Amino acid sequence: MIRMTLMLIPMAMARMRESPWSSVEGPLGLTLVAAPPVIQDGGEVIISWKNLDQEHPNDYVTLTCGPTADKNDFLQLRNVSSHFVQFDDLYMLRCPYEAHYYRYGKDGESQLLGSISIPMVDSFNTPKQGHLGFTDAIDEMVIMYNSASTQTPQVKFGTTSHNLNNIRSGKSTTYKASDMCHEPATTIGQKFFRSPGYFHSVVMDGLVPLSEYFYQYGNDLDGWSAIRSFISRPALGDNTTISFIAYADMGVDDSPRGWSTSLRVFEDVVNKDYNSFLLHFGDISYARGVGYMWDKYFALIEPVATRIPYLVSIGNHEFDYISGGEHDPSHLESFHPSWGNYGADSSGECGVPMVHRFHAPSNGRGLFWYSFEYGLATVIQMSSEHNFLPGSLQHSWLQATLAGIDRTRTPWIILTAHRMMYTTQMGEEEDLRVSLHFRAAVEPLLQQYKVNLVLTGHQHSYERSCPVYQGKCVENGTVHMVVGSAGAELEQQGFSDQIGEWSVSHINAFGYLRGHISRTKMHLEFVLNTNGNVYDQVELRPWQ
């Protein structure tokens, strides 16, 4: 494991390093050339070299950004097999990228022949990674963003794009490696913890219900984001049709994967007015201690998440840990029932990056469980990674929340959790076992309070149940949908009708869910990423 002390590069030094053609010559005086000389956020760079007689088959070039422990601490490595190497996926990490050319030595020691620092087009203080979220008040919307800046974050907003006459200031937060629970998340290195910059949040308040608002975030010193718009939340009891998006298990694997989900969702949001909210119930970036993957993930969702509120809950890959529980931001005993498979799937992050990077209403347990009312629907996002058994804090909260819903005002209840209660996915025996316990603990509440829809992920596929109760299709029951194929690698095995006859539709394919909710029906469609076709659809009727 690589260990080192994290240093912030003083601004003067950072600026000095930004001069485009600078290169540090190694013992052999190798001069490296970067093309383009300045990197775009998410871009690529080709590194070539001058005054080298001949490449050696063991030569290689590494790419780093920010402080490194030693020459084995790098982000990417390319073996030299031609007269240049290419690095891609170069997102804003708030540090200058540097390429280093090494010659592999006789006794296994590599010798540095030359280096080059490659600046980014944008300053490290540029507002990036914008995403909208809900607060507790229906006349508010919160914008969160990231940068290296310690200036007070601000937002300007208004009902037309050329008159952003309201201005608000917000606050900023960050986290350190030592704030998390255990290794490797607490390890500092190029491919482990790196300084995440600051997470800024600013609340836009006094919003008129269901109105289009234009906004821009940043401040006069650091610059402002592009102007974006969103639709404010409806008033309580509003009957306007809701159009929403839902998925789980996304991650930042190479395109198409989550990138095609994001692109299709973007088209739905911009061209088809799916602009109420987006639910992402766990397994968010799959960073698991690899800091730069969080930056990549926010670049992936930014076009969508700056246009509709992006509401997350946690999955095993954000939360599950095996030690260091005193750092757990939910401040609850970790959940390790004998029948469970709750291991170290967050690689020690234990939800710390999540609580700094996202905002949630505070009527439950912070980001871990909460509910919100949106016109005709009440949405509850719970945690399958915390104790959900009868008698637990979460179970009691869930019951009280369900009991408190005014069904004449919100005839629809949607409950989400990361793990499923109903699955016929083969090859996941441990998850199947957990699902039966989850079902036994929570299904009585679903029936008692007539929960219309349960959305889950965890299983990397799509699956829909009939209205079901205690494993049987019934006239009045909850419909369960697994929408866990937003980008993470698909399940390798099919489905078994031996596990349950209630599974009416399923497929191992990438896609996402979109829905329309009116007072008389809820229409849901599972969209395939490969062609944009609707693979499965269902219309739910009120259950009262």
Ligand SMILES: *[C@@H]1O[C@H](CO)[C@@H](O)[C@H](O)[C@H]1NC(C)=O
């Ligand atoms: C580079 O070459 C070394 C040894 O020849 C090999 O072990 C390594 O996998 C290669 N790395 C990449 C990224 O191609």
Ligand SMILES: *[C@@H]1O[C@H](CO)[C@@H](O)[C@H](O)[C@H]1NC(C)=O
């Ligand atoms: C919404 O519809 C219900 C049932 O038709 C009605 O009682 C209620 O007044 C409506 N709410 C608004 C704000 O129009």
Ligand SMILES: *[C@@H]1O[C@H](CO)[C@@H](O)[C@H](O)[C@H]1NC(C)=O
């Ligand atoms: C299902 O709900 C409807 C509407 O409330 C009711 O009329 C019907 O009797 C219920 N069916 C069963 C089997 O309980």
